[in-house]
Each structure stands twice: as C-alpha cells, then as structure tokens.
Amino acid sequence: MSAAAAVQVETPIVDRALDWVEDVLSNKRPSCKRAKQACKRFRADLKRAGTDQFPYVFDMEAAEHMCAFMEALPHIEGAWAARGETITLLGWQAFLISQIGGWRHMVTGVRRFRTAYVEVPRKNGKSTLLAGVGLYFLTVDGEPGAKVYSAAASTHQARIVFDAARVMALSGQVGGMALDEVLGLHVEEHKIKTGDPAALFQAVASQTKSKDGKNPHCAIVDELHEHEKRDVWDSMASALGAREQPLLIAITTAGYNTAGICYEQRKYLQRILDGTFEDDSYFGLIFEADEGDDPGDPIAWEKANPSLHAAKSLQYMQDEWKKAAASPAAMGEFLRKHLDIWTSVGASAIDMEGWRAGEDTSLRIEHFAGRRCYIGVDLATRHDPSSVVVVFPDESDPAKGPMTAFSWHCLPQKVVDAPGNEHLWGWASKGLITTTPGAELDLRLVEALVMQLCGHGADHDPRNEWGWGDLPAFDVEMVVYDAQFAQQMAATWDAAGILAVELRKRAANTNEPFNKLIAAVDDHRFLHDGNQVLTWMAGNTLLKQVPGGDYIFPTKLAPEDKIDGIDAAINALWPLCQAEEDDDSKERRSSFFASLGAT
Structure with missing residues (x-):
C-alpha cells in the first residue's frame, strides 16, 4: 500500500x-x-x-x-x-x-x-x-x-x-x-x-x-x-x-x-x-x-x-x-x-464543600508561634489513631471569629502496614501519620508532642527522641483530653503546670463544641492547612442525636471510618463554648475550667 x-x-x-x-x-x-x-x-x-x-x-x-x-x-x-x-x-x-x-x-x-x-x-x-x-x-x-x-x-x-x-x-x-x-x-x-x-x-x-x-x-x-x-x-x-x-x-x-x-x-x-x-x-x-x-x-x-x-x-x-x-x-x-450532582445527603455531618472552602495549604504552624490556643487530644493505642488538634481562635473575636486548626495523627506501624490500609501507608509515607513500632502505639509519642506545643519540649525530651523538636511553642490555655489511656500523661502535664482537663465522651459534653464546629465549617470560619488525614476523618463523621433529646454527638458508619481527629477538634473547641470569663487572671481561669471538667 x-x-x-x-x-x-x-x-x-x-x-x-x-x-x-x-x-x-x-x-x-x-x-x-x-x-x-x-x-x-x-x-x-x-x-x-x-x-x-x-x-x-x-x-x-x-x-x-x-x-x-x-x-x-x-x-x-x-x-x-x-x-x-x-x-x-x-x-x-x-x-x-x-x-x-x-x-x-x-x-x-x-x-x-x-x-x-x-x-x-x-x-x-x-x-x-x-x-x-x-x-x-x-x-x-x-x-x-x-x-x-x-x-x-x-x-x-x-x-x-x-x-x-x-x-x-x-x-x-x-x-x-x-x-x-x-x-x-x-x-x-x-x-x-x-x-x-x-x-x-x-x-x-x-x-x-x-x-x-x-x-x-x-x-x-x-x-x-x-x-x-x-x-x-x-x-x-x-x-x-x-x-x-x-x-x-x-x-x-x-x-x-x-x-x-x-x-x-x-x-x-x-x-x-x-x-x-x-x-x-x-x-x-x-x-x-x-x-x-x-x-x-x-x-x-x-x-x-x-x-x-x-x-x-x-x-x-x-x-x-x-x-x-x-x-x-x-x-x-x-x-x-x-x-451527576454531588450531594452530602446520607454522609458527613460536616459540609465538605465548606470544609474545603476553609482549606489553605499555605498555612504554616510556625507562623503561629506564641499565639493563644487550645489543644484537643483523642487517644487510642491499637486500631484507632491518636489525634492531637490545636485550635487558634481569632484574637479579636474568640467566640465567633474565624479559627485555625492544625492536626497530628499517630498509629502503630503494624496497623499502617496491614492489608486494606494502603491509604494509611500512603499518608504515613508523606509524614501525615506518625508511627511507633509494633501493634500498640507508644503513647509517650503523644505526650511528648503536647509537651512540645506547650513549651516544655526541651525539658521533657532533651534529645528530641520523639521528633517533635522543630515544632514551635504556643500560649496554650488548656489541653482537653478524653479519659481513656490518659492517666499517666495527664499527670506529666499537670506536673509541668499545664492546665489539662478531662472531658468524658458523652453527648452532654460534646453537643456544644460539635455544633460549634459544624457552624464554623458552614460559615467558612474553620480554617486549616488541608491535612488529608483530618479531611478524611471529617468526611467520615456522621451526626447522631440522643433519643428524646436535643443533644448531638459524632459517630461513624463503620469501624474503618476513623473520626478521631474530629473528636480531638471537638475537645479543643470545648473551652470556647463555656461561660465567658470576667477575670483574666490565670488563677481564676484554672479554677473555673477545673470545675467544669469535673462534670
């Protein structure tokens, strides 16, 4: 031819x-x-x-x-x-x-x-x-x-x-x-x-x-x-x-x-x-x-x-x-x-379009050094991540202004390497998930992270064994954590003079901060650096209402749908939902929030 x-x-x-x-x-x-x-x-x-x-x-x-x-x-x-x-x-x-x-x-x-x-x-x-x-x-x-x-x-x-x-x-x-x-x-x-x-x-x-x-x-x-x-x-x-x-x-x-x-x-x-x-x-x-x-x-x-x-x-x-x-x-x-229109019906309690509207990949945590903030901690040792979220409220309007969040997520290496967890492995390879060897997370990793953020890293981990030494320190008003697995590290935080409050996971405690998170996302006031793990968790978060009551709390569809970072964010937002203080002294703040944490 x-x-x-x-x-x-x-x-x-x-x-x-x-x-x-x-x-x-x-x-x-x-x-x-x-x-x-x-x-x-x-x-x-x-x-x-x-x-x-x-x-x-x-x-x-x-x-x-x-x-x-x-x-x-x-x-x-x-x-x-x-x-x-x-x-x-x-x-x-x-x-x-x-x-x-x-x-x-x-x-x-x-x-x-x-x-x-x-x-x-x-x-x-x-x-x-x-x-x-x-x-x-x-x-x-x-x-x-x-x-x-x-x-x-x-x-x-x-x-x-x-x-x-x-x-x-x-x-x-x-x-x-x-x-x-x-x-x-x-x-x-x-x-x-x-x-x-x-x-x-x-x-x-x-x-x-x-x-x-x-x-x-x-x-x-x-x-x-x-x-x-x-x-x-x-x-x-x-x-x-x-x-x-x-x-x-x-x-x-x-x-x-x-x-x-x-x-x-x-x-x-x-x-x-x-x-x-x-x-x-x-x-x-x-x-x-x-x-x-x-x-x-x-x-x-x-x-x-x-x-x-x-x-x-x-x-x-x-x-x-x-x-x-x-x-x-x-x-x-x-x-x-x-x-072919994407809708959020039947899925996340958090509007993911609003979530993505708050994403700013140019945010850098070192730019917030010394700023006033709250830290939320959600702990696990085996199958679920341990998550830490720091929230920086707006300095001029802490209650209703925009807030900025950064997050860290930790898992045992064996969980990350397990079949079906390729997404976790991918995030770990990018540094978005931090691991400790074996099948159980060494919670000293989380303890050291919080100490670093609170300005006690050099004293607590002088040789930087846990790898958090490059993170800046902040003016941490409070660390809010769930009770499970936290006894030892709470004692460490207390000894360092950190105000740490236990918040038990029940609807009466999570209702207000969960509503606050949802509203902030809806209004595009919840700003974050686009952390893929936290975004995944936001999409996994469903809303459940207490039968016969007005309280809501976060839940998930299946065990593999992790929401621990959102739980940590809710903990970090809890102090912003409490009664306004009429005294700025550290002593009054401590006694006020300590009494609330006992409820």
Missing part, C-alpha cells in the same frame, strides 16, 4: 466522534461546561501535536481500530440483544474510546493516556463500554501476558463488568464464527483466558486480600464513588509501572462522599480541565447539569445524560423526575444518579 493510500484509510467511527466534538463546541448539542472543556482540550492538543513540548499525535487509524473492535461486540441486554445487534458507539462513546486508543507518542507509538476518569449518570451504557475495553486490552491490543481486572468496592459490583464481558465473549459472532473462537478465548465462571497462559480477565473486590501483587495491563474500576476506602484504586494505580502502556479507567456516577478517592479524582480532573494543572497522561470526561440549571429542565437532563434518547429514554427521565419532585428524600438520589 502506498503512503497516499495509507493516509486515506476510512475512519467512520472516529469521524462520528469528531462530529460530536463539533456539535458540543458549536452548541448544537446541549452540553455542560466540563464536556465542553474536554472537547476544547482535545482541539488544543491537536494544534500542538507532534512538537517538542507535546510529543504526541492523534493516530486516526489506531483510534478507529479500538472503536471498530467495540462495534463488533454484541448487545447483551434489551431489544438490541433480542435482535442480535452489535454495539453502535454514540458520539460521546466514540470520543472516549478514540481518545484512549488514538493518542500516541510520536516516536515510540506508546499510548498517551494511562488514566481515564469518566463521570456520567446511570443508564448511559457504562458497564457495556467498560466490558468492551477490557476485552480489547485482553486480546487484540497485543500485550504479552495481558492482565485485565474489573475492580470494585464489592464482589457483586466487580462482577457486573466482568460478567458483561463474559456474556459478550460467549454470545458474539464475527463473520459467522463465535467471538470466543475468533479471539482465542477460554471463558470460565470466574476468569477469561487466552492462548497466552499468562493473560487473564477477572473480577477483584475491595475486600479481596490479594489485590496487591497484581500486574494489570488494564484495570477497570466501576462506580468509584462507592469506594469508602482507597485501597483498590491505590493498589491498581501503583501496579501500573511494570507495563509500557497500561490503562487505569474509572467510570462512575456522582456520590456523596466528598472526602473519598472518587471525589479526589474528580477534583484532579477539574484542575486539568480548568487549565490550572497539566497532566498529559490523564484523560477525563464529566457529564453533569451545570450550576444554576433547573433539575426539572429536559435541557439539563440532556447535558448530564449524553445517551438520552438512545440508551436512556426521555420517558424514563420524566418518570424519575416526578418521583423526585414529590419526595425530598428521592431528590438527592435523582440529583446524584441522573444529573
């Missing part, structure tokens, strides 16, 4: 994707801000393709190859399956697949994108699309020993994509031959294998103990918003390094855990699409209703649902809207599942 003939290879499916891009950018098709940004990014990349600064080119033929494979796969559900039809990629689907398959390094030919994140409401054909991607990477991509994993928060969810691929392989026909025969597949109940003995496609769940040790060529993560823990994503992402051109792809609907791994990936993609951060290896699409859209407007429905009028009917959306409009409880579900 001549060079001229090679250039003229027909690419009808990729052309369909390009038409979709044109329709989005010309406003011919109702589209949200984020979809437009993804299309603009593609257009901008085409203009700079093949340069020294951007050594990638868009290979139309490679993109068409992956798209054409997808369109050779059978529908497995509904009327299309009954008629024996194969998949026809909609414009947005053709765009997604062509972006993954088409962008290549201009010298090596290696695929550009290693990670893809796609947010789209339910019933837009997510699982079918992912199943086809998995089969492509398993077979015709040509990777020796290709391993493909369908990973999810539960075995049931992980099986959805795998089972779709399994049914496709068993029911498909190509040129009168069975698809599994054409592709050389051996389809089992729990695995799909090829003629390559090292290749396989299987489901992996969050609770599976053998997630580590994988070597994925393609890792598919379905409904990432359901992942309460980040272990699946992190273990798959960290395992990609052994492959030349792997893919980690997540397609999900919106959720409500804005402190989880899914929202983290969403925010990362938003920075890329906004142009504030550059990552040429990361592809993403978000389909959602725009801010200010009427949730009952069919135009908003079309923005969020690119498969509307095809895989998802207008009648179905109308029926779902009627249910949502009649029930406040159903509205949150409609917003999340059909308009």
